[in-house]
Amino acid sequence: MTTNINGMCPEIIMICGALIVMLMGLSRNDTVRRSTLGVAVASLILAFIAALRIGGIGTSAGWTLWPLATYDTLLASGVGILTILCSAGMPFGNEPEKPDRNYRGEYFALMLTSLAGVSMIGKTTNLIWLFLALELVSIPTYIMVATGRSNTPAQEAGIKYFFLGALSAAIYLFGFSYLYGFAGSTSYVAITAAFHAALATGHLPYVAIIGLIMVVIGIAYKIAAAPLHYYAPDVYQGAATPVTAFLSFAPKATGFFALIMVFNLTGWRLSGGTARVVPDLLIVLAVLTMFVGNVLALLQRNIKRMLAYSSISHSGYMLVGLAVGPFAAGNSPASGISATLFYLGGYSIMTVGAFAALTYMQGKSDAAEDLDDIAGIAGEHPFMAACMAVCLFSLIGMPGTIGFLGKLFIVQSALAGGHAVLAVLVVINAAIAAAYYLRIVAAMYIREPWSPFAVRQSTTLKAGALLGAVLTVFFGIFPALLFHQSNSSAAAVRSLVLNPPAGGIVEPVSRRATGRLLKSPLPAVAPTAAAISKP
Amino acid sequence: MQTFGNPMLYHYLALGAALFTLGLIGFMVRRNMIMIFLSTEIMFQGIAINLIAFSRYWQNADGQSFVIFILTVAAAEASLALGLVVMLFRRRQTLNVDTWSEMQG
Numbered sequence: 001m002t003t004n005i006n007g008m009c010p011e012i013i014m015i016c017g018a019l020i021v022m023l024m025g026l027s028r029n030d031t032v033r034r035s036t037l038g039v040a041v042a043s044l045i046l047a048f049i050a051a052l053r054i055g056g057i058g059t060s061a062g063w064t065l066w067p068l069a070t071y072d073t074l075l076a077s078g079v080g081i082l083t084i085l086c087s088a089g090m091p092f093g094n095e096p097e098k099p100d101r102n103y104r105g106e107y108f109a110l111m112l113t114s115l116a117g118v119s120m121i122g123k124t125t126n127l128i129w130l131f132l133a134l135e136l137v138s139i140p141t142y143i144m145v146a147t148g149r150s151n152t153p154a155q156e157a158g159i160k161y162f163f164l165g166a167l168s169a170a171i172y173l174f175g176f177s178y179l180y181g182f183a184g185s186t187s188y189v190a191i192t193a194a195f196h197a198a199l200a201t202g203h204l205p206y207v208a209i210i211g212l213i214m215v216v217i218g219i220a221y222k223i224a225a226a227p228l229h230y231y232a233p234d235v236y237q238g239a240a241t242p243v244t245a246f247l248s249f250a251p252k253a254t255g256f257f258a259l260i261m262v263f264n265l266t267g268w269r270l271s272g273g274t275a276r277v278v279p280d281l282l283i284v285l286a287v288l289t290m291f292v293g294n295v296l297a298l299l300q301r302n303i304k305r306m307l308a309y310s311s312i313s314h315s316g317y318m319l320v321g322l323a324v325g326p327f328a329a330g331n332s333p334a335s336g337i338s339a340t341l342f343y344l345g346g347y348s349i350m351t352v353g354a355f356a357a358l359t360y361m362q363g364k365s366d367a368a369e370d371l372d373d374i375a376g377i378a379g380e381h382p383f384m385a386a387c388m389a390v391c392l393f394s395l396i397g398m399p400g401t402i403g404f405l406g407k408l409f410i411v412q413s414a415l416a417g418g419h420a421v422l423a424v425l426v427v428i429n430a431a432i433a434a435a436y437y438l439r440i441v442a443a444m445y446i447r448e449p450w451s452p453f454a455v456r457q458s459t460t461l462k463a464g465a466l467l468g469a470v471l472t473v474f475f476g477i478f479p480a481l482l483f484h485q486s487n488s489s490a491a492a493v494r495s496l497v498l499n500p501p502a503g504g505i506v507e508p509v510s511r512r513a514t515g516r517l518l519k520s521p522l523p524a525v526a527p528t529a530a531a532i533s534k535p
Numbered sequence: 536m537q538t539f540g541n542p543m544l545y546h547y548l549a550l551g552a553a554l555f556t557l558g559l560i561g562f563m564v565r566r567n568m569i570m571i572f573l574s575t576e577i578m579f580q581g582i583a584i585n586l587i588a589f590s591r592y593w594q595n596a597d598g599q600s601f602v603i604f605i606l607t608v609a610a611a612e613a614s615l616a617l618g619l620v621v622m623l624f625r626r627r628q629t630l631n632v633d634t635w636s637e638m639q640g
Binding site for chain 1: 595
């Protein structure tokens with residue numbers, strides 16, 4: 001755990017930004033409180049630049065995944081800027097007669113803290129650190145959901161999200177405790193060595209398999225994979241739209257990076273014997289998630305619920321890439337990990353863009369929710385309708401957008417990895433998905449408006465939606481910038497897995513005596529200072 | 536083998552798993568928000584027992600330091616839970632979670 005402190009520079013900048021924003025949010029002056037948005041964006045831009053500049057400097061003993069960590073940080077700060085632009089004027093439900101309660105700064109402080117957690121996942125070298133990063137992402141989002149707007153659906157969403165989040169934390173922590181029990185250390189190097197030694201004998205202890213399954217299930221909650229998706233529609237619908245945008249990005253990115261970190265420990269080689277059950281679980285999760293998300297989305301009339309199910313189905317596509325693993329298709333954008341990471345970046349941009357446009361369309365109360373709320377909006381607000389349509393076409397996977405390339409790489413990776421059935425299922429699901437995205441587009445462009453539109457007049461929001469739409473098309477035509485990052489991350493994963501860091505096997509006193517893990521007595525004497533210090 | 540006085544590793548793991556399962560059952564059957572939160576706390580305690588047993592078994596401090604971090608995060612979550620519960624109680628004057636299910640589908 002000798003990570004160079006330089007490597008943490010982006011996270012330190014984000015946390016400092018969060019502290020400044022929180023202090024400014026306490027000001028009596030309305031203008032100062034309004035400018036918290038600018039400070040938040042500025043600190044994310046600084047973090048983005050810092051991540052680009054420190055790219056190759058840091059080293060962590062025996063565990064070098066800097067391209068992955070850099071991609072993670074760039075994604076967290078880059079898409080973070082988009083999510084902050086689309087939260088202009090948060091929290092909603094302001095009371096004009098109480099000016100001191102408008103434009104509170106803590107919302108952006110929570111957002112920056114959560115983004116720092118997202119950005120930290122790729123840098124973890126220890127299970128304890130991974131746990132802290134996962135919780136750093138989750139805890140601020142509970143508050144953001146519950147306080148983002150002041151009505152009962154938001155509070156209902158907050159309590160549901162919080163309780164199920166605590167449950168998922170307990171489940172993956174139980175998995176972590178078994179992984180620690182299996183390897184005798186929480187450090188990635190030692191756990192990798194333990195997996196390597198166990199897989200070489202062809203027999204993985206049940207402790208490790210149960211641990212891995214619990215970790216996958218706990219993290220599957222974060223990415224809203226079926227059958228752990230049931231909270232997502234309620235939470236997405238109840239939360240304020242900018243918070244929904246954040247939820248469709250931050251926990252998902254966290255979950256996928258965390259899953260990649262955990263599978264790195266196993267060397268992505270769980271194909272033999274009882275260990276087979278873990279990759280099989282991923283495939284089952286992927287197929288279930290795609291179908292549940294897309295089929296249930298067809299039944300929705302509430303746009304936020306529809307986009308919630310859509311985000312579930314996109315998790316399914318990314319799980320296909322994870323199930324394929326890093327080795328298929330070698331050093332091309334179509335290796336499983338590279339495809340998943342590329343898709344994650346693309347999906348984050350297009351979905352946040354769509355939510356930014358949806359935030360702009362205010363609808364009856366404080367947010368457009370029903371399809372009727374946006375019927376015919378293209379006539380009055382052609383610019384925002386166009387931004388939304390571009391993002392939706394990308395979510396469908398139209399050529400010329402980033403969504404098309406993402407799906408292409410996922411399908412290619414599945415074919416290269418010998419999962420032809422998965423590839424076919426992805427294509428079928430993309431076709432099902434087109435139906436409900438096109439219903440939104442059709443509502444905006446073809447139907448007649450039946451009530452005057454209320455919109456949230458905000459240049460920042462417009463800028464956010466425009467940026468999302470422009471990036472969706474830009475990366476769709478010039479994907480090299482993005483897949484250079486995802487590709488080098490996947491290459492780093494491959495080289496780490498093929499040449500695992502040496503050393504780190506922990507051999508306890510008691511195992512030497514008995515040789516059996518579960519049936520051995522706990523040592524009666526207190527461990528000496530020498531035994532406590534890490535081997 | 537003595538049944539008492541010489542506990543084996545699996546005794547502790549069984550205790551940890553039992554606490555975890557009890558917490559999980561409590562999470563699903565209880566309807567009072569505070570009891571649901573306490574159920575998750577019981578699950579965390581089960582994990583802590585696992586970690587400490589393994590820590591003793593491996594004779595290193597990784598597990599114990601993990602437990603300290605878990606307790607800290609659990610404390611942060613507890614304060615958040617109480618805040619949320621108070622906020623919801625003020626709105627509906629009840630702690631029953633079944634009153635909070637407006638959104639369906």
